[in-house]
Amino acid sequence: MFSINTSSPDETIRLATCIAPFLQKGDTILLSGELGAGKTLFVSGILAFYDKEKDASSPTFTIVNQHDLTDDLNLFHFDVYRLESSDEFLAIGGDEFFSKGICLIEWGEKIKDVLPQKYLEIRIEKDATDENKRNFNFISNDDRLNNIINEILINWRNSK
Ligand SMILES: Nc1ncnc2c1ncn2[C@@H]1O[C@H](COP(=O)(O)OP(=O)(O)OP(=O)(O)O)[C@@H](O)[C@H]1O
Numbered sequence: 001m002f003s004i005n006t007s008s009p010d011e012t013i014r015l016a017t018c019i020a021p022f023l024q025k026g027d028t029i030l031l032s033g034e035l036g037a038g039k040t041l042f043v044s045g046i047l048a049f050y051d052k053e054k055d056a057s058s059p060t061f062t063i064v065n066q067h068d069l070t071d072d073l074n075l076f077h078f079d080v081y082r083l084e085s086s087d088e089f090l091a092i093g094g095d096e097f098f099s100k101g102i103c104l105i106e107w108g109e110k111i112k113d114v115l116p117q118k119y120l121e122i123r124i125e126k127d128a129t130d131e132n133k134r135n136f137n138f139i140s141n142d143d144r145l146n147n148i149i150n151e152i153l154i155n156w157r158n159s160k
């Protein structure tokens with residue numbers, strides 16, 4: 001696990017654009033963190049890298065929003081906050097998206113038992129004293145995703 005701090009919404013967007021180039025079809029990213037932590041803003045940063053809409057509206061009522069990043073790469077943006085259980089996620093066919101593109105899942109910790117075996121968790125923590133600071137923790141059980149984490153760190157340092 002390693003962590004990166006951001007001190008403003010713009011810095012969080014910049015962090016997301018450092019990560020975006022490493023993501024590929026079949027990658028699953030679980031975004032955790034309390035209300036207003038910055039999960040949706042982080043997704044906006046991924047979209048910004050692809051010159052897509054800068055504003056990722058939270059798919060709270062639709063559960064999933066699809067964004068076509070390139071001709072052959074899709075991003076599926078989930079918000080599973082309102083789901084009662086993992087079974088409900090399966091009932092709406094949520095797991096069918098995992099192999100079809102990059103899946104970013106807000107509140108994904110609620111459905112951990114039905115996520116693919118390999119995923120990257122990004123845990124966003126608010127700062128106790130500064131309302132514009134966030135701590136991003138990266139955790140993965142997969143070799144490729146762990147290598148990506150190292151690349152992200154290098155990219156992030158070089159982008160400053
Ligand atoms: N360093 C920062 N990184 C991210 N967001 C920040 C930061 N500093 C302040 N903010 C603000 O925090 C808010 C984050 O909102 P966002 O909708 O992304 O949260 P969320 O985690 O998706 O919440 P929810 O669980 O309700 O979906 C925004 O208003 C943003 O401007």
Ligand SMILES: [Mg+2]
Pocket residue numbers: 039040041058079106
């Ligand atoms: Mg959100």
